[in-house]
Amino acid sequence: MKLFPNKILMIEDNPDDVIITKRMIGKTSEECEIEVASTGKEGMERLEKSAFDCLLLDHRLPDTNALEFLKKVRQGYPHLPVIILTGLHDDRLLTGALKLGAVNFLTKDKIDGLSEAILQAVVSGRRAGFLDKQEYVYTKLIESMGEGLFSLDMQETIVFVNQRMADLLAYSEAELLGQSIFSLIKKDETKRWEEEYQAIKQGRRRGFEIDLIGKAKEVVPTLINLTPLFDNKESFNGSLGLVADLSELKRMEARLRESERLTVMSQIAGEAVHEIRNPLSIIRTGLYLLKGYIPKNEKTERKLSQIDEAITRTTSYLEDLLSLSRPPILNAEMIDLKKAIDQSLEEIPPYFLANIILTKNIQEGLFIEADLNRLKQVFVNLIKNSCEIMKAEGILEISAERSQTEESDFVLIRFADAGHGIPVENFEKIFDPFFTTKSKGTGLGLAICKRIVEAHQGKIEVESRLNVGTKFTVRLPMRVTA
Ligand SMILES: Nc1ncnc2c1ncn2[C@@H]1O[C@H](COP(=O)(O)OP(=O)(O)OP(=O)(O)O)[C@@H](O)[C@H]1O
């Protein structure tokens, strides 16, 4: 008999009872080993020393009584099967012992039933142990699962949520309990929920995407798998929902769509540049030739130089477009950052800086490995943007410093202006090619800056406060690694 214990501890001070009990057990199992202790103290010592499958306990012990002893046993061995052997039927002892779990009783006149009682005690001990473990496992599972879980009653009120569900919507579990599910569904999605829930009420399972609303009114895109619940008369009794957060997936989809859009745009731009560059150089050559034929006077000179400037502007725009359509190739060398910033400032047309108060705070001797011309392009774009935003007057602070930690070594170059700032809705878009809020802007400046900085394995970050100002921070490693 597989379940029958291999090792039993018997606590009994009467040698006759020991002999009778051993005989009874021997009839059922010859392999079962029985250790005997004659006092509670000795019994406890034996329990601590080795593992037993069952405990037979005399109701009267010389140094303690069965209930007191059982209480101690339960602290260390909550599911050990215990049988109390008693000379008489004692209801008080019975109820007290039953409260202590997994206990069987046997009056000594019914000792024939001992093996059966031992088996029952083993089975109920195992069941108690399993249920305890199962409840623990379920609780852990529900709390640690990556998905939100909730249950609704007949009125579609939340009667259960797990921690993940609460986290998903930035509520506490207590705040969600008792709320109607409709308080969590985006207004324009309620009709959809009702349609889906009709199917649930008819006993069908449904999986659907729906936008929920978090505590701070933020939209959380989710996938909900709903299962109907029934009472024991098989009537509909509520539902159980499993909720997956789709925010990251949706963000990735949007990023993918955006990068596909940019790739296509850059390709078209690249092709357009090639098509326009040739005729443009023909025009430029023609212009030089024309200069030799046309009689020189002020009017023609002015016209010709206007055409020349227009060609230069178009060429530089084409260069910008081209640098977007392919990753910049760097010609990296050791450069002095202070010099690079000064040279960039020299390239800014004077009228840009005319009424700007410029402060420079640049650490001396900052040498980094970078492509000088490309980096100047970044600085010029950022300085021009700040000046344009501040229009007639304002303060522009340029600073550069080295930032060294155990893990990294880089420089931080900051351009902080006192312009009107960037509205929140534009924050995500300013680095997109062709995004501009200026009537004559191309929207290529920051997109190019980002590409150049990233080609240097750096980062460009922006902080902005409306009507206070904007700060662009360019973070560049000291050296570009291959
Ligand atoms: N310092 C700044 N303060 C406030 N807004 C800024 C600042 N720099 C850039 N922006 C915003 O970002 C947008 C994109 O800038 P970007 O340099 O890419 O293009 P642009 O300046 O509009 O055009 P272009 O560079 O061709 O003149 C700007 O139109 C502006 O709305």
Ligand SMILES: [Mg+2]
């Ligand atoms: Mg710009």
